[in-house]
Amino acid sequence: xxxxxxxxxxxxxxxxxxxxxxxxxxxxxxxxxxxxxxxxxxxxxxxxxxxxxxxxxxxxxxxxxxxxxxxxxxxxxxxxxxxxxxxxxxxxxxxxxxxxxxxxxxxxxxxxxxxxxxxxx
Amino acid sequence: xxxxxxxxxxxxxxxxxxxxxxxxxxxxxxxxxxxxxxxxxxxxxxxxxxxxxxxxxxxxxxxxxxxxxxxxxxxxxxxxxxxxxxxxxxxxxxxxxxxxxxxxxxxxxx
Numbered sequence: 001x002x003x004x005x006x007x008x009x010x011x012x013x014x015x016x017x018x019x020x021x022x023x024x025x026x027x028x029x030x031x032x033x034x035x036x037x038x039x040x041x042x043x044x045x046x047x048x049x050x051x052x053x054x055x056x057x058x059x060x061x062x063x064x065x066x067x068x069x070x071x072x073x074x075x076x077x078x079x080x081x082x083x084x085x086x087x088x089x090x091x092x093x094x095x096x097x098x099x100x101x102x103x104x105x106x107x108x109x110x111x112x113x114x115x116x117x118x119x120x121x
Numbered sequence: 122x123x124x125x126x127x128x129x130x131x132x133x134x135x136x137x138x139x140x141x142x143x144x145x146x147x148x149x150x151x152x153x154x155x156x157x158x159x160x161x162x163x164x165x166x167x168x169x170x171x172x173x174x175x176x177x178x179x180x181x182x183x184x185x186x187x188x189x190x191x192x193x194x195x196x197x198x199x200x201x202x203x204x205x206x207x208x209x210x211x212x213x214x215x216x217x218x219x220x221x222x223x224x225x226x227x228x229x230x231x
Contacts, residue, residue: 035220037167044124045159045167045210047220057218060122093166098178106214107157107172114166 002026002110004094009115016084020115022077022094030072032097033105036079038090039114048092049079050105057105062088084119091116125150125211125223132229133201141226143194143211149221151192155214158187158196160207161225167210171196198228206230 008020022034035050049068050057056068067080077094091114098109126144133139143150143158150156154174159167169178171187174194184199194213198205211223 044225045161045212045222047212047222050220059219098169098172101172104172106155106212106220107169108159108167109169109172109178111166111168 002096004096004110004112006092006094006112006115009092009117011118011120012084013121014085014119016119017080017082018084018117020079020081020092020117022079022112024075024077024094024096027096027099029070029075031102033103034070034077035095035105035108036068036077036092037095037108037111038088038092038117040087040090043090046090051077052103052105081117084117086119089117089119122149122215122217122219122221125213125221127209127211127223127226129224130227130229132231133198134231135201135203137201138197138199139201139228141196141198141209141211141228143196143213143223145192145194145213145221147192148217149192149213149215150189150194152216153214154189156187156189156194157212158185158194159210159212160205161210162207170209201230203230 033052036048095108097104158171161167
């Protein structure tokens with residue numbers, strides 16, 4: 001069974017940094033693109049970033065401040081966040097494509113339960 | 122990138138069919154057949170219902186179907202049931218190699 005377990009969310013001051021992790025199991029992690037999607041409280045979904053085996057992609061709203069990375073030996077996805085702003089407050093989900101669509105990072109067939117990031121003084 | 126445009130709410134009676142539209146541009150919805158639809162219940166993670174405009178993941182009811190014409194994609198729910206009451210989001214791959222979501226549509230079963 002595919003499992004994605006996010007962690008690392010916390011209360012952080014504006015301008016601060018945080019690193020989120022997503023531990024994956026139940027599939028061959030190294031073979032799949034994986035993504036971060038966030039949802040501000042009471043708001044809609046916003047794509048944040050995706051990573052394949054060789055490339056990274058970012059939303060304009062986080063480019064230059066967030067860095068996505070992966071450690072295939074640990075089956076773990078990361079999101080390093082710097083210069084955090086109040087508008088970054090959200091539940092951050094990690095997600096992967098459905099089976100057989102390894103690099104189809106625009107279609108997210110499996111999601112974790114999310115980790116909450118709150119940016120406030 | 123601007124979010125895709127969805128109606129804030131759509132409602133229907135049990136057994137009816139409803140359609141949710143998702144309007145983008147020639148840089149996203151109109152550019153590729155990479156439109157997805159997600160269902161989300163309050164406090165839960167989203168669930169993929171349709172991908173690549175018309176494809177249903179295994180386990181998703183065939184009451185859910187997708188289509189696209191030009192810059193507008195649509196999700197149709199046939200034989201509406203109480204359990205279909207949820208928020209629905211569309212998304213599309215874009216020519217900038219990003220993904221954009223719609224603002225979401227709340228479906229109410231009357």
